[in-house]
Amino acid sequence: MSGTHTDVPSVLAHELPRPVPADELAACPVGDVLRRVGDKWSMLLVILLGGRPHRYNELHRAVEGISQRMLTRTLRTLESDGLVRRQVHPTVPPSVEYSLTPLGRSLLEPVSALADWAVRHEEEISGARARHAAARDTP
C-alpha cells in the first residue's frame, strides 16, 4: 500500500490557489470519491439531510423530479459510503428516517461551499456560454 498516493501530503490549499502535487492527485481515489458525490442527486440529498433528518417520501417530495429508483439508489450508495444513516422504526405503517452521519456532516461544509459558488457565479457562466455560442455562429 505505498503506490496509491504516498502519504496524503495535505494535498490542497484552503484559501489560496497553490501548486498541487498533480500526479499524486490524478492517480488517487480522489476522482473516485468526487464522482460518487458528483452525480445528479447526491449533493442535493446531502444538503437536504444537512438541514434535518427526512423520511423517504419527504425526500421524494422535496426533490421532486427524482424517481423512486434513483432516490433509493442514491440513498443506498450514500449509506454504504457511511455518509447517511438509515433508521427503520418498526411502526405500522413502517417509517424510515434518513439522517447524516458525522462523516456526512463533515462533507456538508465543502459541498455547501461548492453549491454556494455555483449560485454566486451562475450568471457569469451562462454569460460565458452565451458569448461562446455567439462567437461560434459569427466568427
Place this chain on the structure above:
Amino acid sequence: MSGTHTDVPSVLAHELPRPVPADELAACPVGDVLRRVGDKWSMLLVILLGGRPHRYNELHRAVEGISQRMLTRTLRTLESDGLVRRQVHPTVPPSVEYSLTPLGRSLLEPVSALADWAVRHEEEISGARARHAAARDTP
C-alpha cells in the same frame, strides 16, 4: 427572472451546517452547475490547471487514464463556461496552452476544499463500504 431561485439568499452556510431553503435549492440551476463540474474529469483538470498552465499533451500525460476524446471535450466545455482559457501559439509544431481564467481560479477554492475532504476521508469511506459489503454477506 423571479421564478428561478428568488434572490440568491446566501443559500449555504460556510462553516456550520445550517438549515437550508431546500425547495429553492432543488429547483435552482445549482444542480446544473454542479453536474457540469461534477463529471469525471473537470475537477481534476481545474485542480491541475490551478497549479500552472499546461499544454495539451502535458495534461494528457498528467491525468493518464483520460482519452484524447474526453480530454478535448472536457477542456472545450470548461472553456465555453469561461473557466479555462485556450491560447494557441502559432509556432511549428503548434503548441496550445490551457490556463485558468479568473472565474476558474475562483472555482479552485471550493473544488480544492472538496478534493481535500476526499483525500482526508478516503479511508473512512472505503472502511464504511467494506463494512457494508461484509454486513450484506453475513447478516
Place this chain on the structure above:
DNA sequence: CCGTATCCGATTTGATACTG
C-alpha cells in the same frame, strides 16, 4: 408507507484510426 424489479431510451466514456 417504503421500497424492489424490469424494461428502455439517453447520455457518457473509451478504443481506435485518421488529419493539419
Place this chain on the structure above:
DNA sequence: CAGTATCAAATCGGATACGG
C-alpha cells in the same frame, strides 16, 4: 503536437408495475 471522427460499450436515469 494537437486534435477530429466513428463505433461500440457501459452507465445513468425515468416510467411503470408489483411486493412487504
